[in-house]
Amino acid sequence: MSPNPEAKRTPRTELMEEIKVILLEGGKRPSHQARDELDAKGIKVTAVQDLAAGLAVLEADRNHAVLLDLDLYRAGIEAVQKIHIMFPDAAVIVMASLERLSVVDEALRQGAWDFVIKQPDLSHLQEIPQAISRSDERKRLKAEAERYQEEAKKFQEETGRLQAEIERYREEATRLQAEAERYQEEIKKVQAEAEHYRDEAKRLQTEAAPHQEETGRLQAEIERYREEATRLLAEAERYQEEIKKPQAEAEHYRDEAKRLQTEAASHQEETGRLQAETKRLQEEVRHLQSALQESRDDRPKEQAVDEVLADIAEDLKSPLAAIIGYLEIASTIGPDRAEPNQILSIQRIGALARRLFDLVMNHTGALDIEAGKFELQKSPFEIHQILEMAVQDKKGEADAKKIEIVLEAANDLPPISIDAVQIERAVEILIGNAINLSPLGSTITVSSRLQGNEVTIAVRDSGGGIFKEEIPLLFNRRKKLRRRGADINTVGLFVARHIVGMHGGRIDVQSDPLEGTTLTISLPV
Incomplete structure (x- = not known):
């Protein structure tokens, strides 16, 4: 049956009138400007002040999408989990600032469907209809996959x-x-x-x-x-x-x-398409790294490359997040419905996609640091909670190499005033670098303790180690330290040292080519 010709001429604004959104900001009402922006796009906004009210709206009308601000609603992860459990077909779209992308990643793992990076001028509201469209497409693909x-x-x-x-x-x-x-x-x-x-x-x-x-x-x-x-x-x-x-x-x-x-x-062609998309993104990253390598000794050219790097990193975020979402759907296929080599391929593609996402975020952070755009939001926080979250986030990457991460966190450490999101990011960068340098089946130890007026966090691996003459280059994002099988993440270590330095701390390096490397973060109490 051919489609209705009248439907083809329906304006996009008329189609938008059917979009209904529950806005959950944790007790704060949306600004008139935000409401006007959404109303202008034909989006019906229902603002709620707590999760219970949002669940009641969903129970009455399940055609709503949920727009959740992770910056304002501190219990956002628990809210995403509860909505996903009670209403698994509800599209949950999270908003967060660029510095809280690790929280966005956790929200996606707990059931969020998509995310929008917040901008000060509310230009991110322009992306909400596209995010809802992507969520509807994901819901359709999921239903179609189940039907197939x-x-x-x-x-x-x-x-x-x-x-x-x-x-x-x-x-x-x-x-x-x-x-x-x-x-x-x-x-x-x-x-x-x-x-x-x-x-x-x-x-x-x-x-x-x-x-x-x-x-x-x-x-x-x-x-x-x-x-x-x-x-x-x-x-x-x-x-x-x-x-x-x-x-x-x-x-x-x-x-x-x-x-x-x-x-x-x-039905196996869709998995092949995802693999091809991941390979294309890897080629773009390799091309970017090659351009940076050629521009080491030319400072004006470095500035131009940084601008290109920022544009490419921004373009890579959305497709990488979409690939990770599709792979999470594909990973639900049981061994009775797919070949073992197909399931293994999906798991490896997922690990590569997350590694690409981390690489993009490290380059973006490095550019923000050099541009003076990097800021902290400090509050008292327990160190052992940060270490538990960082180890949990890196567990999947370690499992892919059969590496065990052992956490030896002291529970009697005093709370210290820090930006918990950024310190967790710095610890994850150190753990990720240890995973890259560690052989299959080895062990990584993450520990914390109180030394005088400082709280120390140590990440110890049993990899090939770092030579003495390489230590001064370890935190230079424009230097490449090659290793067989994986490179040292100098861009990430550059970002980690800057985060720790803004807290008044430092990162010390102890390494032996035969015994491995220990990177220690020291923060003042």
Whole structure:
């Protein structure tokens, strides 16, 4: 059926009138400017002050999307988890400033569908309709994937039933063939008997000359035997025709099974498309790194490269987040519905996508630092809570290399005034660098303790270590320290040292090429 031509001419603003959004900002009402911006785009905003009110609106009308501000609503992660559990089909879109992207990443893992980076001039509101459209597309793709899986299951059951039917027809054909052969043997016997009776008839005819009446009786008997032989021959031919019909039907079922197998194979093309997209992003990052390497000794050119790097990093964020979201959907496929190598490929693509996302965020942070745009938001916080979150975020990356992260955090440390999000980011950079340098199956230890007037956080690995002459270059984002299998993350270490330095602290390096490396963060109490 062709689509309605009138529907094609429907303005986009009319379609937007159907978008309904629950705005959850943690007790703060949205500004008139924000409401006007959303109303102008045909978005109906229902502002709520707490999670319970938002859940009540969703219960009444499940066509709402949820827009949650992670900067203003501190219990945002718990809210995302609860909405995802109670209303798994509700599209949850989170907003956060650029410095809290690690929190956005956690929200995406806990069930958020998409995210929008907040801008001071509220220009990020322009992205909300696109984010809702992407969420609707994700919901449609998820439903379509589930439908394909259900159809594939039905096709498998139907194929099994058809194979059983084919086997039954084969057995029936074998039985009929055996019966036909039995009838053929019977026909031969009857033909032999008929031949015997013909001979007997000839003999009787010879003897019948003086016995005409007896001859008539014998001729009638001979005719009866001839008719019986003809009937048996006709029945044998009928059985042979009956055998041909189940054979043709079995061939039809074989063709149908082949068609279903071809149709099931087409569902694997989506996984191949995701792999191709990830490879394309890797090529862009390699190209970016090559441009930075060529511009080391040319400062005006470095500034131009930094501008290109900022544009590319901004362009990579959204597709990387979308790829991670699609991979989380694909990772829900059970081993009974996919080959082991397909599941392993999805897991490896997910790890590479997250690694690319971290690389983009490190380059973006480094550029903000050099541009003087990096700010802190300090408040008293427990160090052991930060370490637990950082280790949990890096667990999946470590599991991919079968590396165990051991946390030895002291629970009696005093709270200190820090920007918890940025310190967690710095610790994750150190753990990620240790994972890159550590061999398969090794152990990384993350520990904390009080030393005088300082709280120290140490990340120790058992990798190849860092040479003494390389230590001065360790925090230079424009230097590349190559290692077999993985490079040292100098860009990330540059960002980590700046974060710690803004807190009045430092990062110390102890390394032995034979025993591994220990990076220690020291923060004043």
